[in-house]
Amino acid sequence: MKILRLAxxxxxxxxxxxxxxxxxxxxxxxxxxxxxxxxxxxxxIAAHGTAGDNSAVEDRLDEARTDIExxxxxxxxxxxxxxxxxxxxxxxxxxxETRRGxxxxxxxxxxxxxxxxxxxxxxxxYDDRGAGERVLELRPASTGQASRQQREHLAAAVDEWSxxxxxxxxxxxxxxxxxxxxxxxALPCLAHLFDDQPEGSGPLGEGEERLVETVKQRMEAVAAxxxxxxxxxYSLNELSRLVxxxxxxxxxxxVDGPVLEIAGLVEHPTFVERPPVDLWRALEGLTGRWLAPDxxxxxxxxxxxxxxxxxxxxxxxxxxxxxxxPPDAAEVxxxxxARLRPEExxxxxxxxxPAPDDEDELAALALGLLADAERSLPD
Numbered sequence: 001m002k003i004l005r006l007a008x009x010x011x012x013x014x015x016x017x018x019x020x021x022x023x024x025x026x027x028x029x030x031x032x033x034x035x036x037x038x039x040x041x042x043x044x045i046a047a048h049g050t051a052g053d054n055s056a057v058e059d060r061l062d063e064a065r066t067d068i069e070x071x072x073x074x075x076x077x078x079x080x081x082x083x084x085x086x087x088x089x090x091x092x093x094x095x096x097e098t099r100r101g102x103x104x105x106x107x108x109x110x111x112x113x114x115x116x117x118x119x120x121x122x123x124x125x126y127d128d129r130g131a132g133e134r135v136l137e138l139r140p141a142s143t144g145q146a147s148r149q150q151r152e153h154l155a156a157a158v159d160e161w162s163x164x165x166x167x168x169x170x171x172x173x174x175x176x177x178x179x180x181x182x183x184x185x186a187l188p189c190l191a192h193l194f195d196d197q198p199e200g201s202g203p204l205g206e207g208e209e210r211l212v213e214t215v216k217q218r219m220e221a222v223a224a225x226x227x228x229x230x231x232x233x234y235s236l237n238e239l240s241r242l243v244x245x246x247x248x249x250x251x252x253x254x255v256d257g258p259v260l261e262i263a264g265l266v267e268h269p270t271f272v273e274r275p276p277v278d279l280w281r282a283l284e285g286l287t288g289r290w291l292a293p294d295x296x297x298x299x300x301x302x303x304x305x306x307x308x309x310x311x312x313x314x315x316x317x318x319x320x321x322x323x324x325x326p327p328d329a330a331e332v333x334x335x336x337x338a339r340l341r342p343e344e345x346x347x348x349x350x351x352x353x354p355a356p357d358d359e360d361e362l363a364a365l366a367l368g369l370l371a372d373a374e375r376s377l378p379d
Contacts, residue, residue, distance in 0.1 A: 019226040020304040021238055022046040022057055023064045025074070025249030027120070028271075028377055029113070031134065033256050034355030036366035039082075039113055040104040040373045041075035043068065048097055056233040068101040078119060079103040082112040086370055104373035106366055121246035128352075133260070136253065138274065138346040140246035146239065154243050157236050158279070161225055162333035165283065168218035170326040172295050175211045179321060186317035194299065194313045219296045225279055226302055237279050237302065244340040245277035252378045255350040264343035271378050272348050282339035289335065292322045 023045055030038040045064045051057035067073035068091060079087065084105035092100035107113055110126040117124050121142040127135050146154070175193075179186045185208065191197040192204055193212050204212060225236045234242065241248065251274040253265075265272040275281055280302055287294040298311050327335075356362045369376075 019223070019300065019302050019308075020046070021235065021302070022051065022061055022228070026252070026377065027249060028252045028254070028373075030254045030369055030373070030376070031136075031256050031350075031352075032355075032365060032369055033353040034362050034365075035108055035128075036085075036362070036369065037107045037110060037113060038104065038366075038369045038373050039107065039116070040102065040377060041079065042103075042377065043073060043075060043101045045099050047094070047099065051228075054228060054230055054232075056231055057228055060233045065098040068098050073101060075101065075103045078116050079105055082107060082116060084112070086367065088370065088373070090374065102374055104370055106370045120248075132257075132351050132354075133349065134255070134352050135261075135347065135349040138264075139344065140342040142246045145248060146242040150239055151243050154236070154239050158240070158336060159329065159333055161222075161236065161279065162336060163329040164218065164221040164224075165332045165336075166327055166329045168215070168222045168296060169290050169332075171211075171214045171218045172291055173323045173326045175215050176291065176321045176323045178208075178211060187313060190317050191313040193295070194311055194316070196310075196313055215295065219299065222283070222296050223300045226300070240282075240340060241276055241278040244342075246342055247274065250274075250276070253348060254376070254378075255348060255352075257351040257353050259348060259350050261347065261349040263348075264346035265348055268378070273378070274346050277340060277342050279336065279340070282336045285339045286332075286335055288322070290324050290327055293319050 023043065026042045026044075028040045028042075030040075032038065043064065045061055045068070048058075048061065051061065064073070068076070076089075079089075082105050085108050087103070087105040089104075090100075090102040091098060092102070110124075114124050114126070117138070118141065121140065123139045123141040125135075125137040125139075175189065179189065188202050188204055189208055189212055192209075193215060228235045252271045253273070254271045259267060259272065262272060264274070266275055280297075284294075284297050287297065293316065298316070299309055301307060301309055356365060
C-alpha cells in the first residue's frame, strides 16, 4: 500500500491486509450462442484469525463457513431451485478450513435465472430479439437488507465521515494551491505523498512536509471507511451497501458478441459489471466536484493489499490540477447521500453470434462453458 509506510501498521491491523472485506460474493453470468446460459456464484471467506481480537467479525466468518459446509448459504439455496441441465459445486478448503464455495449451473433458458435474480433484489427483462441481437435489463426491486439499527448507525456515521472527507479536501486543496504557485515542486511533493520517490524528486522543504503530512493523515481518516472498527461485524462501506444497495456482492456479465448499447453498467474488455452502491463508490463519483485529480481514490481501493493502486508520481504530477473552495461537512454529506442509490436501469444490448446448428456441437459448447466457468471468472 502506498499511503504512508509509517502508518501501514495502523491501517492494516484491524483486518484483512488492508481493505479486503471478510465475506465476498460474486455472481457471474455467461450468455453463449444459442439458448445455454452459465451462471456461477462464488463466496470467498477470509482465513480464521484475520479478524484479530474482533469477535463480531470472527462470528461472521464462522457462520459463513458453517453455512457453506452445511449447504445453507445464500447460493446453495438459490442454485438448488434452478433446475439446471448440469451443475457443479466446489468447496475449497485451506488447511482444513473452508475458504470458498463455488456453484456453477448450465441453464437451457433465462426463466430460472430470472427467479434467482428476483430473489437477489433485481427485476429482469431478457429478450433474444432474433436478427442477431439480445438485450438484458436489470432494475432494482428492493431497498437493501439492513436492520433499523444498522440504518440509524449508518446515518450518524455518514455525517462523521463527511467531516473527514471535508477535512481531506481542505488539505488536498491547500496542497494543490501551493503547487499552482510552485509547479516545479509537484513531483517532489507527490512522490513523498505516494511514498514512491523516483530519481531527482529530491527532499521537501519544511512547509512542504507539513502540507504533505496533513494530506496523508486526512487520507487515512477517509480510507478508514473500508476498515472494520473494533466490536463491529461490518466496515462502514459494507454497511452502506447493506442499507442502500439492492444486490449484495459483485455482479458481472459476459456476452457472446460486441456490446451495442450499455446503461448503468461498466464495460470492461471481456465483460460488463454492475457497480456497487456504497460510500466508496459515492466518493469516487465526487472526483472533479471540488478537486481533480483526486488523491485518496487514486491511492486506495476496496480489496486486498495486492489490488491497491500504484500511481506514478511523475504521471500524476503532469496532470492538470483543478480545485475549488473546499466544502463543509454538510455539503459533502448531501452529495454522498445523493449518490447512495442504485440506477433505475442497468442495460446491455449486444450482437450475438450464430449458434451451432448441430445439437451435439451445441451441447459440447455449453458443457465446455460450464467446465470452464470457475477459471473464466473476471478478476
